[in-house]
Amino acid sequence: MSGGVDSSAAAALLLEQGYDVIGITLKLWPQDCVNRAEDKCCGPQAVMDARSVSNKLGIPYYLVDESADFQKQVIGYFAEEYKAGRTPNPCVMCNEKLKFGTLISRAQQLGAEYIATGHFARTEKSADGSRMLLKRGRDPRKDQSYFLFSLRQDQLARTIFPLGQLTKTDTRTVARQCELKTADKEESMEICFVPDNDYGKFLQQANLVKKHKGEIVNVHGHVLGQHDGIEFYTIGQRRGLGISSAKPLYVVELDAINNRVMVGDESALDRDEFTVERCNWIPFASPPETFEVSAKIRYNHPGTGATITPQPNGTAKVKLHVPQRAITPGQACVFYQDDLVVGGGWIGR
Structure with a gap:
């Protein structure tokens, strides 16, 4: 529970559906962190709000300290990527390593069979039952499947997305009906550990970059x-x-x-070919020799037609049908076929 309306509504919906629910917030900030974004996801105010929602819903609540892992797996990665001339995507990394990594381990320790989050995305089994599939959320304006492309089969198999079929408006309605204090809470679109969206200032103040x-x-x-x-x-x-x-x-x-x-000049930003690294494939263990997708080169990109040619070393060549602007090393490129997330990788040079 991040302290926002989405995870609050997700918990309420699970209770309505008959699940035995407990709330967990991952404490990601060290006590002496001077760069902490107080009102952002998993910050001190968020913890207070998550605890309040849990009390209102009558579910047990746990605050789990994962600040050391967050510093290493997310903030450390964030700084190292910039040092290497790449632009990181910390939200994807936080999901992969903590929210769907550490959190699953914590859930096991507490006897929980599944974890659930407030992401706008959907999972379902493949037609033959051999794979878990990841699909876009029904609300195209809030779909967050892009940030989940790197999840493994074992992670997807233990995850529930209660908001997958809902819109943001539906979610707030659920929270209001349950009289949760987060119902009208404003959401943040910025990186949670960069208080004023000035990442350069954050890197310097945290002594990560000189x-x-x-x-x-x-x-x-x-x-x-x-x-x-x-x-x-x-x-x-x-x-x-x-x-x-x-x-x-x-x-x-x-x-x-x-x-x-x-x-x-502006024309130098256009590219139609690049390689993605550390690919993750969701509907299949071994990808076809070549296939067609809609490729999103960043979260707010609408997607564009592309031909994907996977390589034996875990990379894939991407050939865009129409050149795109500012293809950025370090960002995630996620592949779709209609609503299905085929997979993706990290943009190389």
Whole structure:
């Protein structure tokens, strides 16, 4: 229970369906964390709200300290990706390692057969019963299946998504009918451990990154200016470059080895081929030699037609039917066939 309306409504719905429910919040913040986002997912206010909802529903409530794992598995990963010139997706990693990793272990210790979350997504068994499938949530505006693409079969088999068939409006209605204090709670779209959405400031204050001078160059290698570290830039960025130009310039590549930020005009952002790494396949153990999908290159991307060619080393080649802008190393690329999540991987160079 993250302290928001979605997980609160999920708990209420499970009770209505006859499940024996307990509430768990993962405490992800160390006591002395100066960068803590007080009102965000799993922060102190969220814990208070989750406890209040559990009391209202009459279910046992547990607060489990996983701050050390969160620091290592999520925040550590977050910093290392930026240092490597990639743009991380901490929500996917938190789901994989903690919410559907550690939480399942905690559930076993408490005698629970399943875990449930407030994600807008659906699971069901394949036609032959051999695989668990992951599908989009019914509400296209709130679908969160993108963030769950890396879940393994054993994780999906023990997970329930009570909100999968509902809209956000339906969810708030459930919470209001149950008189839960989170019913009208505003939701946050920012990274939970970055209080003001300024990730560069967070990295510095947490002593995870220090400024280090490097060159800003154009696509021909000509030096245009200086930067304070590639960690403070991402592909497609236009503002804050600190260089003058007759036409707009965008970050088109981050060279971690040479500590260089490469910029170019808007056309340099378009790509139609790339490789994804550490692929996870959901409907099948071994993917076909090639297949067609709709590929989402970031969460808020609508998806675009693509041909996928899996490789023996766990990567896959992606050929987009139409070039897309700002394909960013480190982000998740998730593959769909209609509502079905086929799988996905992490965008490489």
